[in-house]
Amino acid sequence: MTKPRDLTTTEFFALPIAERRAHSASQKEWEASPEGQAEARAYQERRQAAFEAKRLELAEQMFRGTEYSRHCERLDLPARAVDVVLSGHMDDTPAVQAARGCTDILVLSGGVGTGKTVAACERIREYVYAIEKWSPLAEYDASPSFRAALPVWCSACELARIDHFSALAVDQFKDVPLLVVDDLGSEYNDAKGFFAALLDEVIDNRYANKLATVITTNLNAAGFADRYGSRVVDRLREAGRFISCGNASMRRAST
């Protein structure tokens, strides 16, 4: 059967009424025919493929923090580590293996340059690219629910600087679906233990609610316990993993 000519709304309403009826009837007949149904299916498939491609493109833009920076200023990822993750040459280091798919509390411990920050970045990429968890197509959506679905990246120094007494400031770290705290141990070690108390509160809540958390640190297990106390370490033993990434630096001198 031949397909009736596609008409714009204006063209359709410019026709005499009898022709309009005839056009509608042949349109219906076409839609019910095998050829018409195949055309509709192909159209749907093209739309779906274009939609998926757009979603991935937006996820990548969001991960890079470009287009989406209006909404994702909290995703202030370290550019050098992002470059490694997106380079196509990222090695499957022990840190990357541990971080991938991590849904518990993960502590990546190791010497400098052992790939901890890169691995944490890869976990964020993985989350952002799993677009069913949030809606990257809500391009201008700055609503609390959209923001709440975004992961949070912060350095321990940034975490130490937040207002410890503001529930609003503390809650975002307690409740986000995925939290990375980079370089724990590099923050100022306040004598009164304010930071350790904050960390304890954040970890306690994340542990209770089974929220994914990646912590990177140069401290080893003993140094970690020494600095942050046995409560945190106990919870980590039960709900988390303390992964040693060794001491072999992957940093190369720049040429």
Ligand SMILES: Nc1ncnc2c1ncn2[C@@H]1O[C@H](COP(=O)(O)OP(=O)(O)OP(=O)(O)O)[C@@H](O)[C@H]1O
């Ligand atoms: N998975 C990887 N694949 C390829 N190169 C990597 C990988 N991980 C790390 N590197 C290289 O090593 C460098 C240092 O990695 P990264 O910043 O993750 O180390 P780190 O363990 O966080 O170090 P630090 O303790 O000093 O913060 C990267 O800039 C990159 O050049």
Ligand SMILES: [Mg+2]
């Ligand atoms: Mg690092």
